[in-house]
Amino acid sequence: MSTANSLTDEELGSAAQRGRRKRILDATIALASQGGFDAVQMRTVAEQADVALGTLYRYFPSKIHLLVSALGREFERAEAATRDKPIPGDTAHERVMFLLNRTTKGLQSDPHLTEALTRAFMFADASVANEIHAVGMLLNTMLTRAMNPGSEATSDEDVAVARVIADVWLSTLVGWVTGRTNAGDVSKRMDVAVGLLLRD
Amino acid sequence: MSTANSLTDEELGSAAQRGRRKRILDATIALASQGGFDAVQMRTVAEQADVALGTLYRYFPSKIHLLVSALGREFERAEAATRDKPIPGDTAHERVMFLLNRTTKGLQSDPHLTEALTRAFMFADASVANEIHAVGMLLNTMLTRAMNPGSEATSDEDVAVARVIADVWLSTLVGWVTGRTNAGDVSKRMDVAVGLLLRD
DNA sequence: GACATAATAGGAACACGTTTCACTTCGTCC
């Protein structure tokens, strides 16, 4: 696996290049959504994005980088769409579960896409650290905001709890993606975990 | 990915067959230990186990099945070695941490092997459910026993806590394996998580 | 506008997981 990074949108000079990058990610999402991890074939992505295979590899040094970058973009999109909406719920537990349920439902509405992205996320190695880190930060931000809706300083404990919740959520998601847990159990297990962690 | 199962030791008739299976798993562990996931190449495993490639695939229908089965054998070995030793510690928290630290230290002493096995575990899909389930049960048994050392009935809450701990541990392990978390942080993060879950 | 440089296209080639197939060996039943 190569050690280079994916090209981010910001460091791309021309509009044509940003266009290529966008077409590549769009094709990736479309293929993943339709057939999951295996359907995201580099030749197919390149063809569908109207880009040469070599160019695809110039933008994203591996299939994993590509998928994790796509995941990042989707996550940002989802986060941006809900950034300014207050999360309903009287307790941290309720708000966190609202957030998790909403996100989980979104993921479960496109199982193939979720499978592809989760697989990539879990398979990624150190060379994908940057892309992974971006996703992790986003996730933690969303969770701590749900726990602590005002913009008061977030406590260390909140951060720790958010990390544990994120870990459990990821494991559970992997279980669902790989067919070991059914959709309903994801919610149930998250509720149990959140209940144990946020006793208010 | 094929849907067949790995051949278990019990369902193998002859001693020659059990020998083949053992040689295959030994070769797998040796290669993984030396070079990690990528070094476990099916041709190399077959060659080193003195078995034809087709035979290897008859015993283990994919590289993932092979690695997860190897993981299962290692886990059983580790569990059997410590089954009857009482776990030191005055509280559930201490005992669980003792167990986690001992296991984590064992894993970290062979990073390549751990990388290979964890990668396989996280990448596995539904066709590997049996092999995965065996590992999951073992892990949960070990954790609930640490939490609840007598053989008193294990409560539902204990089981739920054990599952959450296992989830966090897996996520953290993945972080370590993929170079996102260093070895010391694994312990620290597990301690925080266990502290949140077992407040005694 | 001419040129240097970088980016892209197009496609061949390689690596490794997986499949396939023709053949041989082994175990079992009569």
Place this chain on the structure above:
DNA sequence: GGACGAAGTGAAACGTGTTCCTATTATGTC
């Protein structure tokens, strides 16, 4: 002991991620 099916061998072939190479096209500089 021979016949038969299951298991094993050996090698070729395929699919897909990845790399590499050359020709062509943009892009920026004087």
